[in-house]
Amino acid sequence: MFLFALCLYLGKLVSSGGSLEFRYHNTVEVERYLRDVNNTFDFTHLHSIGKSVEGRDLWVLILGKNPAEHRMGIPEFKYVGNMHGNEVVGRVLLLQLIDHLTRGYLSDPLVTRLLNSTRVHILVSMNPDGFESSSRDCMYSQGRFNKNGIDLNRNFPDAFSKKESGMREMEVRAIMDWLKTESFVLSANLHGGAVVASYPYDNSNGGSELQSGSSVAPDNDVLIQLAKTYSYTHSQMHKGDHCYDSKDFKEGITNGYYWYPLPGGMQDYNYVWGQCLEITLELSCCKYPPESDLPGLWDANRAALLAYMQQVHLGVKGQVLDAEGNPLQNALVEVEGRQNLCPFRTDRHGEYYRLLLPGNYTFRVTFPGHQVLMETLTVPYGPDSFSALVHNFQLQRSAAATPGPSRPTQSCTPPQVWRPLGGHSPSLGPSGVTILLVLLVLRDTMLL
Structure with a gap:
């Protein structure tokens, strides 16, 4: 009887047609689905990059020809969803994307070429605690913050801010540690509440990067191209934000700072310290739309999600x-x-x-x-x-010893990256911290 009930419960994850059902799956259901995918398809690999404040795993599913390890010449790509717990469309779309990729590999030419040429990492929910506390309200649902009441997209080190507490939330530290284990090349994080593709920088201290109200990054031309790739492949985004309470965005894109300054954001951290170009995708007027809207949102975003992934092969x-x-x-x-x-x-x-x-x-x-x-x-x-x-x-060896390059600047060492904080993850002891600090110094003086 128990096994029969369990089969019925698991069966609710998919529709009668066998595809993933369009609804909001809770954290337990998402984990079950990811485990099932990982057990079914040998081109996937599932692992946890850390835990939330309440102890929920941050599961990442990797898809690719060789999912368990990096291979030379194969770029690393990632999508991150549900950073704000009550912005739930990205969470749904990433589950649907996993379903689409696993069904399409070796049968759909685009999907097959993507996964043969790219190692794709998908973090469906960065803030599962926030999601579980959310209520189904279009714009004003609780659950944006993590369990400690912190906005995760204001908690990363910021190259433009001098007010750095160094107190990183567990979910943020998990992302920072993740970036040290993989050489990510391209990324996007999925949000809700508007329909626009936003690109770095999100912040500024009024230096040379501040131009005509925008905070302009050195790779601004590439970042604009990335944002436009998503916007113009999306069915509506390039037409400008059609949300009733939001401004219009020309071509469906915006510089992050021009829209509004955002200190401690994840996309700037990825770009400055992770060597990973990342944009922020706002994908729905409602942060928590009714489930009846979900099929249409997937149809609007499916091609754009794939086209953006393909941009990892620029350059x-x-x-x-x-x-x-x-x-x-x-x-x-x-x-x-x-x-x-x-x-x-x-x-x-x-x-x-x-x-x-x-x-x-x-x-x-x-x-x-x-x-x-x-x-x-x-x-x-x-x-x-x-x-x-x-x-x-x-490179050819020099006849005389040459000093290390004058760069990188001091800003290349994120403040308090290694600071041990309480929580579910084991902290480093004093000897571990000392060794890591020494390694950082050696790295930045080009001795390693």
């Missing part, structure tokens, strides 16, 4: 190697004319990824003890072929 990728062909970790790969607050570095595999629009670019590649390499490349449009331009930079 150029490859490795930085020494004269013997060994990969160099922490080599700086900079594009002339783009002075990022934190210069882009190679990862532990010596890999780099730079999202760039088609054109000619001069690269400056530096590593201590090696000659500076300047090289100009012609970059094609990679998404059509599902691959950025592949180019390796090979």
